[in-house]
Amino acid sequence: MKTKEERINRILARGEIHDHCHAVIGEDVIVSRNTNNEIIVEVGNEGAVLKHILETPFVEDGTLIWTKEHKDIPLKKGKYEFIQQIEYNPITNGMRKIQD
Amino acid sequence: MNKEELSDFYEKFVFEERSLPKDSILKGKKLTGRVILRYGTEAELYKGAQENGYYSRMEPEILILKSPMACQLAAFILPFLKTEIKEHGWHFCQCVIMGHLCEHWDGKEKGIWPIIEKYCFNDFERRLIDRVSNFVSYKIWEEVWHDIKKIIGRYLRRSGINLYFYDGINFEYNFKNVPEPKSQELLDLGVADMIRLPSLTIVSEFPIRILKNEHGQLHCSNNSAVEWSDGFGLFYWNGIKVPREWIINKETIDKRTVLSEPNIERRRCIMEILGAEKYFELLNVVCIDDSIDEHGNPIKLYRTKEKEPKIEEYLFYLFVVDPSTKREYSISVPPSYDVYWAKASTFDYKKIEVRHGDVGLLNLESPFSSPRIET
Numbered sequence: 001m002k003t004k005e006e007r008i009n010r011i012l013a014r015g016e017i018h019d020h021c022h023a024v025i026g027e028d029v030i031v032s033r034n035t036n037n038e039i040i041v042e043v044g045n046e047g048a049v050l051k052h053i054l055e056t057p058f059v060e061d062g063t064l065i066w067t068k069e070h071k072d073i074p075l076k077k078g079k080y081e082f083i084q085q086i087e088y089n090p091i092t093n094g095m096r097k098i099q100d
Numbered sequence: 101m102n103k104e105e106l107s108d109f110y111e112k113f114v115f116e117e118r119s120l121p122k123d124s125i126l127k128g129k130k131l132t133g134r135v136i137l138r139y140g141t142e143a144e145l146y147k148g149a150q151e152n153g154y155y156s157r158m159e160p161e162i163l164i165l166k167s168p169m170a171c172q173l174a175a176f177i178l179p180f181l182k183t184e185i186k187e188h189g190w191h192f193c194q195c196v197i198m199g200h201l202c203e204h205w206d207g208k209e210k211g212i213w214p215i216i217e218k219y220c221f222n223d224f225e226r227r228l229i230d231r232v233s234n235f236v237s238y239k240i241w242e243e244v245w246h247d248i249k250k251i252i253g254r255y256l257r258r259s260g261i262n263l264y265f266y267d268g269i270n271f272e273y274n275f276k277n278v279p280e281p282k283s284q285e286l287l288d289l290g291v292a293d294m295i296r297l298p299s300l301t302i303v304s305e306f307p308i309r310i311l312k313n314e315h316g317q318l319h320c321s322n323n324s325a326v327e328w329s330d331g332f333g334l335f336y337w338n339g340i341k342v343p344r345e346w347i348i349n350k351e352t353i354d355k356r357t358v359l360s361e362p363n364i365e366r367r368r369c370i371m372e373i374l375g376a377e378k379y380f381e382l383l384n385v386v387c388i389d390d391s392i393d394e395h396g397n398p399i400k401l402y403r404t405k406e407k408e409p410k411i412e413e414y415l416f417y418l419f420v421v422d423p424s425t426k427r428e429y430s431i432s433v434p435p436s437y438d439v440y441w442a443k444a445s446t447f448d449y450k451k452i453e454v455r456h457g458d459v460g461l462l463n464l465e466s467p468f469s470s471p472r473i474e475t
Contacts, residue, residue, distance in 0.1 A: 012459050013457075013458060013459050015301075016363060017340060017341060017363060017365065017366070018339065018340065018365070022456055022457065022458075022459040030339065032279050040464075041461065048260070050454065050456050050459070050461070052242055052456065061232060068315065069425050069457070070425075070457045071424060073454055075454065078466075079463075079464045079465055080453070080454070080463055080464060081464055082460070082461060082462075083447050083448060083450050083452050083459075083460035083461065083462050084458065084459070084460070085446050085447055085457075085458035085459070086445075086446060086447070086448060087364070087431045088434045088445065089435065090411055090415055090432050091410070091411060091416070095434075098446070099362050099364060100365045100457070100458055
């Protein structure tokens, strides 16, 4: 994650009103996004960690500052699909992304 | 920027605080800001005249105001006063700005529009589009937005323009034509926020009060958590910025407030401010299913006692406790009668292996029946 773009790519979700994000940290990781906006995380043999950190310092220079919410989750080797938490919008009778 | 460079930076400017003319509209009112003037060489000033369209021997370089809100207002107002800067000099504009700001904080919220209309209304909308939307910056600062909308709402409605304002808590700097100082140097300079205009930088002084909870998050349960010396404040509840009314006039929070709030964290704030019992009383709901989740926390499903008139349907809410923070949340769910089915709906009924707040990871190689790890 040497470049800013690489670090941004590791962010799976970010807060709307607070400077935080969920990011996959590790050297042996590929995060890809397809045209349907689906995010696939491929973790290699070395594993990875899902972290809840402050977004700005991470994006700017890679500094990892834990928000003190949501402890690190180690990710073992595998292929994962990111699923965003959603909630029901009774007005539209549809689901919407949870904003936090 | 090292100390020598910082010293050079200072030398480019002559700092001078100027008092206002006695006959200004500010007469009898407090001064809420000060101006730093730069004395340039003739060549510099001539160049400035070519670039800016007017010649001034003492072109104001930095306007220091007491709060980010004051900066926003000044930045909004200044482009409309360029002609007046040229014709009447900087003092005129300074008076206009200060006068308005004083009146704003005195609670009168009047004064600026008659002045703007008198001097600048002819191309108001064109200038608004050309200037304001370009130099204000990223995140919507909702408190500022709320206040600004009250003032300029009628113009915005007509033109359909979106404005984006600085967040006063973010320390972002970009001095024009000088090396960009690092945060600490700017802190040493007493600069807390700034807005760059083509020929002027408007900066805000530091807050006079910053209150936090035991976890270091901005928080105050009965007043502004961050307050500037001109009285402008920002309201936070355990790290989440909330509208002023939620803290100062809690009785104004009603069902409409909850239903119209799309952000789950802010709904959680409402629940904490009111208390869960009052919160659900407000929503007029009844618990139709409950259980204890795998972390030993209560999980409940609520349904409104009556159908929502607008859609003629019952509303369903899931009450959950975040296993990491132990915070309580209410999530709107589709019609459900089983608390776990309702919970599954929040991740699209998918069998996620990892749950990390609002992030779920589905293992594409070996799906699980329930989250293996959840924090």
